[in-house]
Amino acid sequence: MGRQSRLWNERDGITDAELRKRTVYPVAGTLTLPITLPGELVALLGAPAQAAETAREYILLGLYVEGRISAGKAAELLGLTRPGFLSLLARKGIDYFRLTPDEWAHEVTLVNDRSAPRSWTTEAWLL
Secondary structure, eight states: OOOHOBBTTTTOOOOOOHHHHHHSSOOOOOOOOOOOHHHHHHHOOHHHHHHHHHHHHHHHHHHHHSSSSSSHHHHHHOOOOOOHHHHHHHHHHOSSSOOHHHHHHHHHHHHHHHSSSSOOOOHHHHH
């Protein structure tokens, strides 16, 4: 494995090799959409090639946040592994687990109930 493939891309935390895979191989059935953006926005996104990839990333993350695509589909379209996608979400401040406070409280209760110490009785084996 060469030095390049072990380097981490600071922008999204993936190796340079993973980044090359993501940007070199288009997804089957893709369509290129020309869009017009103000120059100052493109400047914020970086050089034109980088700006296009960054815009694509933000579109896919937006679709994920809106619940229009799954985490798996977003990761696939971004060319990331599941851990790579979770890392990207964390860096962007996007929650992976989207639970209401009531749903979260229910999950905590389930975990606490299952991790509570039990006596080794016949009933404990049935749980």
